[in-house]
Amino acid sequence: MPREIAQLVLNGLMAGTILAVPAIGFTAIYAVLRFPNFAIASHLTIGAFAGWLANVSLGLPAALAVGVAFAAAGVAGVVSDELILKPLRPAGALTTAIAAVALTLVLENVIRFVFGNDLRGYALPIRRDWQVAGLRIAPQQVQNFGLAVVAMAAVFLFLAFTRTGKAMRAVADNPTLASVKGIDTDRVARLTTFVAMGLAGVGGMLVGLDTSIDPLTGFRVILSVFAAAVVGGLGSIPGAVVGALTIGIGEELSLLVLAPAYRTVVGFAAILFVLTLRPRGILGERAY
């Protein structure tokens, strides 16, 4: 039994780390732009397909293809935000969130139109798991874990030490004050969208590396991403990481008492639980 629990926690840790990457993106957009951008689902998929093209057509190794996934999803995010969501923002967060849902369906179908419905796998060798102290772990999982940690570390360093990162935090903290201080809030909004959607793209590709991709890749994980952000505290970036790990490990541990078919309930239950008892989330709302 202890070994079984350890294996479940390990599986959950791996799943949670990958989940954390798009969850950071989701929460960052919420922190700066103040609306839940559900379009992140299709940007996960865009990143996954861009990374797939780079990996399979151009022959780039996964670690470099992740960069392509980041750039493609980031650019797509900025373009769709400028054209569709930005003009709607004055109408309120709810309107923008609904538009984001519509946008994500449109983008998903654009991908379907271009690539079709077929499943695609990355050009990666599949290796048997390593057995360590009676626990099993896949080499690919370790690589994905590493990539996710690098991406998250880059975001934290960027926010903590660069001028632009500080500007982003300032806007998230108090947009009016930031703008009085001479920060170009429009530019910060664009940059946030770029980085956040780029992270979503990286998340999509990391999900795809271990599985396979199709136009529904992002849609499958968006609920868990949303749950992670809410549980950790919408708007808090460390919160998104804590939330993602909580959801990831929680979903796995639920298997001890629940049939696997009900695993998804963990995400929903976590949202209800947190909103009821601690609406600000585990870490509370702080941009950084």
Added chain:
Amino acid sequence: MAQRLSRRAFLELGAVSLAVAGVPAVARGQGGVIRLGTLTPLTGNGGNYGPSMLKAMQWVAGEINAAGGVRGRKIQLVSEDDQTNPEAGVRAARKLIDLDKVAAIMGTWASAVTTAVAPLCWESRTFLTTVSGSDTITLLPHQGYLVRTQPNTQLQGKKFAEFMVAQGSKRVAILAVQAPFALPTQKVVGEELKKRGSELVAAVVYDKDKTTYRSEIDQVLKDKPDMIYLNGYTADVTVVLKDLYKAGYTGARIAQAYAVNQKLLSALPPEVTEGTWTIAPSPSIESPAYKRLAQALGNDDLDPYSCQTHDHISLVALAIAHAKGEATGTGIRDHVRKISQGGGARVDSAAEGLRLLAQGREINFDGASGPCDFNEIGDILDTKFRYEQAEKGRFKLLKIG
């Protein structure tokens, strides 16, 4: 602001009333046409099959119309996408029934979609033809407004159990996706294995939208199976196969051919899929109907569903003709068995059948999918199965029988 809103509201109202006013006019204008609905999964998990299923029906409709239609009336297909999603399927079916007033809806694929759409059909007396396999479907109180060309879970489960035991398997585990067929299949496979001296040692039903199934696989492997039956759809079985390989499982794997198909074999490295068996209801590949359809669709290796939908529209058109042109769900219900089975002249194309019916002769339609004979609740009586095995990323045919 208020003015802009009210203008917009006015426009919306205007558009809606125009649309409503327009419907009967359109319907009246095409009174001579027989409208039939197609509801296939053009997107979602069934998206690999829906487009080809639709093409098969469009081709048959074209053939019928080119030969002069059904008793002089052309067939008009109205096509909708069920997105492999019950909710979207219901919306599309509502549109087909209420707005397009189709006599039949043809081609629903996922059992969950068919289960959701069926009540709308029998309540509105619209005929439904489906390729879904779940037992529960024909047990619904459909009053005869439903037939299916896919063998049910009982028949399929028995074939799977027979085959697994024939391969020497003593300990079978099932990994199934959460779907209406999951538990009935588990039950029948368990019973059939027991009868043959083998055993079902583990069964796990999983959620289809997960990105990894490592923990589910651990649960199943605990019981040391020598054969795992992967009863899911392509997207999730892809992940399960990968995870099984990574977990170091070297025993046998078997799956439905709709899940482990050529696209899956191409998407995965061959060592992951090597040796996986598939079983599928086989189309009648020696039949002239199959050969003509294969040529028309430019594909030598037709999937069973496209063959089945070819037969759906043929059966519906022939039943309408047999009902003396009564293009209603009730007409089709009352006549479909009179053209699909019995002692009439054997025909394998709708156009040929229509010609014979016009001469006042009785017919028995055998299609591209098989004999198309139905029992009283709408299940097919007989079909062939096709057994294949993955070898270096391609399928090797073992037998059809």
